[in-house]
Amino acid sequence: MVNNDHMDVTELLESAFLLVPEETATDNDITVQDIWDYLAHDEWQIALSLLEELGDGHPLPLTFWEQPAEAAEQLRLERSAAWCHWRCSEIRNGMIRADLTLRPATEARRTTPISGHGVLRPMWDIGNLSPTGGASVSIAGLWVEDMPVLEPGGRATVRLVPLTPSHWAHVETGQRISMNEDRTVAGTAVVLEVHLPATAMPTS
Template sequence: MDVPEILEAAGLLVPEKTATENDVTVREVWEYLVADEWETALGLLEEFGDAGPLPLTFWETLGDAAEQLRMERSAAWCHWRCTEIRNGMIRADLTLRPAGEGRRTTPIDGAGVLRPMWDIGHRTATGERSVNIAALWLEEVPFLEPGGRCRVRLVPLVPSSWRQLEPGRRITMHEDRTVAGTAIVLEVRPPAAPSEG
């Protein structure tokens, strides 16, 4: 399929009465598609993901369109959202340690590249700390400097290990044995049931 067909297919997966935070409706997206403003239509369709849960096929379809349009960050975001549906997602408020206090001296890339370890409270049979891995996406900025703070989305590598997390819980990020940052859990979404994906 070409880009307009892909975007039309994605638009059909959004309930007609759904509106984005900025009150954009699916009808307005169709207007951009008719005018061949595909990048704008794609960007607006991405915003519908925050208006309510959309099926896995929606994000897969948008990812295909973004790849054809060579919109790398949008394609990465759509693929990220697919992974959130499959593995669940944790939103948190992350604060990195300052460069002088931690190992990290360079900014973190915000597009889901980093997969740090997280201390979420698990212990080994001998009582030692056990860490879990989750990929990291920055919500508000493309990069996060040491000492910086922003909202993040985490996708667990092993979703069942993260089930006990609840909003308000403090967790720590590690890139080695030292603490790289601390986060307060804001939201926990379990993986979608097979029929929802």
């Protein structure tokens, strides 16, 4: 963990930008140099937002996300702070993207929307078995892409961060998994991408 105790917002953001290759650009052709210009004029919130956008499209080290997370906390930008901390978790524990459909309120116990910003840590049936041969669920945090909440019966692309990455080593693209908040199924998902730490992947 980086010691940010004596770093101000500008220093934190500058340190993160130094980790981005100069040729990197966003989908809107915003470059690192453009963001430096915002920093030079103390446009911290814009700079932070663009920094997140740069990081979304390119694999960058853990430190890149730790420093903006601290900057966002200092600026009291809760959503940005949550996202940057979430990306740190993805690097540490891996990430599975999936197409999730929640069961409608008339068919499931949940009748309220779920938070989209990494608060929920539901159980997932990913095909693991207990010592007695029954289903064994695994916990993973849930982030809904591009939506603040997901309503019962709704569908969205989600990002899952496993609590125990090794439990997910066998999960593969196209696999169907189910989400549980209690003993009943709350939703089903189809795996789109799997990105786990090297230590969690099966050896050949």
